[in-house]
Amino acid sequence: MTTVPDKVAEGVGSWLQRSMPLVALMLLVLLFSLLSPRFLSIDNLANIAVQSSHIGLIAIGMTLVIATGGIDLSVGSVLALSICVAGLAMAPADAGGAGLSHVTGWCIGLATGALAGAVNGWLISGLGLSPFIATLGMMSIARGVANVLTDGMPVEDLPEAALALGSSSIAGMPWSVLLWAGIATLGGLVLGWTRLGRYACAMGSNEEALRLSGVRIGPWKTALYVLSGLLSAAAGLIFLGRVSNAQPSAGVGFELDAIAAVVIGGASLMGGRGSMSGTVVGVVLMGVLRNGLVLMDVSAFWQQLVIGVVVVVAVLLDRWRSA
Amino acid sequence: MSRARLALLATLALFGLSFPGQMAEARDLRIAVVGKGIGGEYWSAVRQGATREGRAQGVKVTYQGPPTETDVASQIAIMENLIQSGVDGIAVSPCNARSLNRIVRKALASGIKVVTLDSDTSDKDRLSYVGTDNAAAGAMAAQQALRLVRPGSTVAIVTGVLGAQNLQQRRDGFTREVAGRLKLLEAQPDNGDKARAVEVTENILTAHPEVALFFTDNAISGPGAGQAIRSRGKAGKVRLVSMDVTPDLKTLLDQGVADALVAQRPERMGEMAVRLLKDAIGGKAVPNRVDTGVEVVRRK
Numbered sequence: 001m002t003t004v005p006d007k008v009a010e011g012v013g014s015w016l017q018r019s020m021p022l023v024a025l026m027l028l029v030l031l032f033s034l035l036s037p038r039f040l041s042i043d044n045l046a047n048i049a050v051q052s053s054h055i056g057l058i059a060i061g062m063t064l065v066i067a068t069g070g071i072d073l074s075v076g077s078v079l080a081l082s083i084c085v086a087g088l089a090m091a092p093a094d095a096g097g098a099g100l101s102h103v104t105g106w107c108i109g110l111a112t113g114a115l116a117g118a119v120n121g122w123l124i125s126g127l128g129l130s131p132f133i134a135t136l137g138m139m140s141i142a143r144g145v146a147n148v149l150t151d152g153m154p155v156e157d158l159p160e161a162a163l164a165l166g167s168s169s170i171a172g173m174p175w176s177v178l179l180w181a182g183i184a185t186l187g188g189l190v191l192g193w194t195r196l197g198r199y200a201c202a203m204g205s206n207e208e209a210l211r212l213s214g215v216r217i218g219p220w221k222t223a224l225y226v227l228s229g230l231l232s233a234a235a236g237l238i239f240l241g242r243v244s245n246a247q248p249s250a251g252v253g254f255e256l257d258a259i260a261a262v263v264i265g266g267a268s269l270m271g272g273r274g275s276m277s278g279t280v281v282g283v284v285l286m287g288v289l290r291n292g293l294v295l296m297d298v299s300a301f302w303q304q305l306v307i308g309v310v311v312v313v314a315v316l317l318d319r320w321r322s323a
Numbered sequence: 324m325s326r327a328r329l330a331l332l333a334t335l336a337l338f339g340l341s342f343p344g345q346m347a348e349a350r351d352l353r354i355a356v357v358g359k360g361i362g363g364e365y366w367s368a369v370r371q372g373a374t375r376e377g378r379a380q381g382v383k384v385t386y387q388g389p390p391t392e393t394d395v396a397s398q399i400a401i402m403e404n405l406i407q408s409g410v411d412g413i414a415v416s417p418c419n420a421r422s423l424n425r426i427v428r429k430a431l432a433s434g435i436k437v438v439t440l441d442s443d444t445s446d447k448d449r450l451s452y453v454g455t456d457n458a459a460a461g462a463m464a465a466q467q468a469l470r471l472v473r474p475g476s477t478v479a480i481v482t483g484v485l486g487a488q489n490l491q492q493r494r495d496g497f498t499r500e501v502a503g504r505l506k507l508l509e510a511q512p513d514n515g516d517k518a519r520a521v522e523v524t525e526n527i528l529t530a531h532p533e534v535a536l537f538f539t540d541n542a543i544s545g546p547g548a549g550q551a552i553r554s555r556g557k558a559g560k561v562r563l564v565s566m567d568v569t570p571d572l573k574t575l576l577d578q579g580v581a582d583a584l585v586a587q588r589p590e591r592m593g594e595m596a597v598r599l600l601k602d603a604i605g606g607k608a609v610p611n612r613v614d615t616g617v618e619v620v621r622r623k
Contacts, residue, residue, distance in 0.1 A: 249393035
């Protein structure tokens with residue numbers, strides 16, 4: 001028999017569980033601000049937000065895909081392919097490009113990402129490949145196509161306007177951060193309040209039950225992989241502005257950063273559970289770690305170690321929570 | 324639940340305990356070395372050279388680098404974080420010559436002394452570049468080639484990425500030195516992939532059986548070409564001159580597959596970069612470029 005105080009304790013407990021990533025982030029912020037007087041400056045916080053924004057966008061799509069119990073390993077390669085295609089579209093003709101306007105180039109890049117996502121979706125829900133295998137294949141295919149198209153060389157001489165999303169601000173707010181905040185909010189709404197979001201979680205907890213209830217799963221699942229591809233391409237447009245050219249080697253390892261952020265944010269790799277706010281916190285937490293450790297003159301080896309420890313601790317927490 | 328929280332708190336406390344010591348030190352000069360990567364013999368040598376010189380000069384040196392040599396975005400983020408941390412000097416080896424231009428200017432504008440190391444930015448608006456004079460290194464390799472084969476022999480070049488500036492300079496240096504004395508085939512790229520270097524070399528051996536010597540301008544093409552030459556049974560018949568000295572290249576040298584290696588001096592790069600930065604911070608003028616030189620390693 002449960003008493004009222006028990007219920008209150010349970011409520012507080014479950015709130016704490018859900019907010020665990022946020023609590024961890026706040027502790028980390030507190031720690032770094034005590035250790036480095038420069039950490040809490042506006043400049044530095046903006047710096048962290050800008051640095052995290054491209055992984056932030058990728059992690060939004062990754063959250064949706066992981067909620068289904070799937071995974072998207074191709075995000076980094078799709079990012080590279082999208083920016084190379086966009087770059088070739090925008091670069092002037094004498095630099096081997098098509099000389100299109102930057103907005104057209106962006107749209108072509110986004111379409112490329114969506115197309116790669118659609119292929120992933122088709123391989124998974126149409127041909128029944130496991131998401132791991134399908135997206136592992138796409139990881140290699142997209143990278144290969146990017147290298148073939150660019151001959152392995154960065155696409156240079158892009159128009160200045162093409163770089164705006166990663167390098168300029170409006171009213172003091174960097175475009176990249178605004179985009180991230182906006183799309184994360186949208187992503188949260190999709191996950192929590194739309195049929196697509198509910199189906200995503202339902203696929204992750206019991207796909208068979210969802211199918212038996214009369215839902216045609218294929219198109220919904222494909223839509224989620226399309227979103228993941230689209231968001232990887234959007235992340236690419238920010239990335240383009242950060243590095244000033246379109247490199248076919250861009251984005252190696254981004255899938256791991258995004259997956260780590262999603263898991264730190266409280267999603268389960270087994271599917272059925274995911275939180276957009278948690279993912280945002282997970283991305284920020286990794287950004288804060290990387291920034292804070294450099295601010296404190298911690299060398300690169302120790303940074304790798306610490307970030308690895310944090311990811312493992314997050315997964316352990318995940319297991320304890322779901323136990 | 325409480326177990327989980329304890330674990331988290333313990334982790335955080337661990338940070339708290341291990342790092343404050345570094346903040347408590349008096350205001351030493353702080354220099355950061357940002358490599359293209361953090362693993363591998365080459366970057367370890369850079370780091371060791373820099374750290375040793377830092378100790379000698381009484382400067383605090385930390386080594387940073389992106390997880391992979393193509394991860395430009397991480398390298399830029401590291402630079403941004405270093406600017407925020409208010410270091411006094413940065414020695415950076417750009418993962419991409421153009422992508423780093425903007426952040427190098429930003430660092431200089433915020434009063435940080437910046438030199439490039441091993442490779443340069445395309446705008447060259449750092450204080451100094453410390454590294455191999457690649458054209459001279461290429462010429463040095465060419466002299467080895469001229470020593471190894473008869474005049475008029477055919478030479479093939481296997482390169483990494485066609486657009487990489489340092490490799491281009493090495494090939495140019497090589498080409499100028501052998502001009503009119505050896506016949507050069509067009510350079511073939513392997514895009515930094517050893518397996519591809521093996522294929523490329525095999526294809527050249529098939530298409531041009533008259534090739535007497537391979538020149539490989541980097542530490543990945545070299546072992547790839549060596550492997551192909553050995554597996555075709557051409558060791559000692561087809562000569563190999565490579566840039567860089569790595570464990571696998573040393574093995575090829577000992578086995579008689581490679582004939583001469585032109586070694587860069589990464590440790591000296593780290594050392595010189597820190598010394599120059601210390602000078603620049605102290606208000607001394609520094610040279611626009613410092614050649615760290617090469618040395619030729621031959622079979623004993």
